[in-house]
Amino acid sequence: MVQTGAALTPSERILWRSGPNLITVFAQTQGAIDAARALAGVMALARSDDRLRRVVQDGPLPQWGPEQALDPAAHLKVLRAPGLIGPEGAATLLDTLRRQALPGDRPGWQAVVVNPDGPSDRAVSGLALHLDHAIGDGTRLARALLGAWRHGSAPDGLNMALPVTTFEDLSRTVDPRIDAVPPATLRLRLPSGGASGRIGALIRAGAVVLERQELFGVLPPRQRASVSIARFASRHSAQGALRNDARMVRMRVSESAGDIRGLRIVPPPPEALYRLKLGLGGVLPARWLRRAVDAEFSAPGQVLTIIPGHAGWLEVGGAPIRSVMALAPAMGHPPLALTGVSYRGEMHLTVSARGPDGRGVSAEAAETLRDALVAT
Numbered sequence: 001m002v003q004t005g006a007a008l009t010p011s012e013r014i015l016w017r018s019g020p021n022l023i024t025v026f027a028q029t030q031g032a033i034d035a036a037r038a039l040a041g042v043m044a045l046a047r048s049d050d051r052l053r054r055v056v057q058d059g060p061l062p063q064w065g066p067e068q069a070l071d072p073a074a075h076l077k078v079l080r081a082p083g084l085i086g087p088e089g090a091a092t093l094l095d096t097l098r099r100q101a102l103p104g105d106r107p108g109w110q111a112v113v114v115n116p117d118g119p120s121d122r123a124v125s126g127l128a129l130h131l132d133h134a135i136g137d138g139t140r141l142a143r144a145l146l147g148a149w150r151h152g153s154a155p156d157g158l159n160m161a162l163p164v165t166t167f168e169d170l171s172r173t174v175d176p177r178i179d180a181v182p183p184a185t186l187r188l189r190l191p192s193g194g195a196s197g198r199i200g201a202l203i204r205a206g207a208v209v210l211e212r213q214e215l216f217g218v219l220p221p222r223q224r225a226s227v228s229i230a231r232f233a234s235r236h237s238a239q240g241a242l243r244n245d246a247r248m249v250r251m252r253v254s255e256s257a258g259d260i261r262g263l264r265i266v267p268p269p270p271e272a273l274y275r276l277k278l279g280l281g282g283v284l285p286a287r288w289l290r291r292a293v294d295a296e297f298s299a300p301g302q303v304l305t306i307i308p309g310h311a312g313w314l315e316v317g318g319a320p321i322r323s324v325m326a327l328a329p330a331m332g333h334p335p336l337a338l339t340g341v342s343y344r345g346e347m348h349l350t351v352s353a354r355g356p357d358g359r360g361v362s363a364e365a366a367e368t369l370r371d372a373l374v375a376t
Helices: 010-017 035-048 086-098 138-150 167-171 194-212 214-218 271-283 286-298 362-374
Strands: 022-029 054-057 063-067 076-080 109-114 126-132 164-166 184-188 226-229 249-252 302-310 319-327 336-343 346-353
Touching (some): 010 271, 010 286, 022 086, 022 138, 035 076, 035 109, 035 138, 086 319, 138 302, 164 167, 194 214, 194 336, 302 319, 319 336, 319 346, 346 362
Parallel strands (some): 226 302
Antiparallel strands (some): 022 126, 022 319, 184 346, 226 249
């Protein structure tokens, strides 16, 4: 719970002032989905955490505004988009939602039921949620969502006509400040050996992408070997209310790094210096802050966000979830950004890659990443 007038944490303040920075999650379902039930479940989640009922009030020191009455029509919609087909369609949906402009006069989140009548001609169906990263980190959001799905959506659904939109309408409301870097998606089983072994294999495979893709050859070797990962920094946030105080951990890849224990962690700055850096980031002019954030996240060759998921089947709106895809904010311009969600013993990966010239190469990077992981 937060109080009206409470300041954002230093991390949240930087995310808010350097934004828009959005987290997007898409649960793709098998078969038809009951839109009213699915969205009633989202509304129940919003009622359980007041950050989803508050607006951030901008200013030199952003703070949480008073609670607002939840207006389903302002946050919920149904998307009918038969042209979103297969993995490419899911990736296009993620990228378009990631770039949606969220109005500043209401809480910064939106939920979309996609093609609720079920897959037709291979069109994707499911539930998507995107929200401002200042509201909460990916691990807390995933835990809240997975917990809601595990316990089932509200059985009675919503007693209202839900707004219906098309993909063309959605495309017209993207935020021009957010670059379009169409991602690619992968779903595969990672090598055994526990979480550290699987994440280590993923990092090594990412290093292979940067080594083998010709256009990354101009990157300095030190950058290609550098990794920034949020998974361990946010492990403590697996439980509790939404919040964002996660840290990035910088690592370096070595030839012998078979798992995470073989990776060298770059020593973090002293705690006092880290807090000073956060404090300065919260008061810098927004233009300078964005430049600093871009430089920070563009420095490593890889930026990883790994979100723990669920081992068994989950449902949303009465339909089984076949995959869970997520897309972390596109902060800076890292050559390779991976967002992974573990679900049913598999890692569901979203791959965003761009060359030094800014050209998106996510599909090529995903193919090389898959080959490297299969060969592990």
